[in-house]
Amino acid sequence: MVTILLVDDDKYILNLVEVHLVEEGYRVYKATDGMQALNLMKEHSFNLAVVDVMMPFMDGFELTKEIRKMYDIPIILLTAKDQLEDKEEGFASGTDDYLVKPFEPKELIFRINALLRRYDKFDDDTIIGIGRTKIDKRSYEVQVGDRTLLLPLKEFELLHYLMSHPRQVLSREQLIEAVWGIDYDGDERTVDVHVKRLRERFSKLTDDFQIRTVRGIGYSLEVKKR
Known part of the structure; x- marks a missing residue:
């Protein structure tokens, strides 16, 4: 954080x-x-x-x-x-x-x-790509085709973490610790709110991935099969 x-x-x-x-x-x-x-x-x-x-x-x-x-x-x-x-x-x-x-x-x-x-004081400076979607931790930009997006900080970090662990089931506790830090004392529903915003942003832009809800656990980023 x-x-x-x-x-x-x-x-x-x-x-x-x-x-x-x-x-x-x-x-x-x-x-x-x-x-x-x-x-x-x-x-x-x-x-x-x-x-x-x-x-x-x-x-x-x-x-x-x-x-x-x-x-x-x-x-x-x-x-x-x-x-x-x-x-x-x-x-x-x-x-x-x-x-x-x-x-x-x-x-x-x-x-x-x-x-x-x-x-550029971030540990992970790699560019992650899924289909036509690219996410760059160095510039904090998301590229979808020829369109560039600048997300709010926590939305970006959540998307980056999910895209770094595709097809893995991640609990809300894991996401809170990875994105908000172990000292975060807010409600876990914060994760749900940020996931909802990411879905709203990207559902009409790309079908490269979907953030799937895993009932009772958390979320998983599913990659479209080509």
Whole structure:
């Protein structure tokens, strides 16, 4: 599961951004200052950090420099300032992107997704193909014939896992652990909702595969015989 570190001394901003990122399927850890953020990074593995510039004890520029010394992850700086000098200092400290407050959460999500694709920090970078359907974990794109689809993160990861295990009966517990992580404490019906969305998306696009319900257990991706 993609894990993001949010660092901001404004708890309203922290909670607002967390809600939107969790809805996108990301795991989120929050810190209110630089020292707390560095301690969290010693305990957990992160794919990306979103860091506010104006914080007590250690500002965002210094925190970015410290992160750069030890970790190779993308960093987005948040600031209320829109001065060229601040942007210059931000990029000099090692940030990958810069977003000025106030901002739309959706814009932050777009930037996060773009940076994750650029850093390509995923274990499985192979392209999986079934018939005319191709799924690429590196670009997070699904190709059906000459049509390219960009799915919501969890739908993509669920489809990728199912296509990686064709004709296998996978329980809801297995799918939850593989896609949402072992720490996920939500309802297993989440799997059913995401499977329904995938069926609705692909039923009219291709007959290369079908996601079959296995009563009382889970699902199996069935491949059409040619």
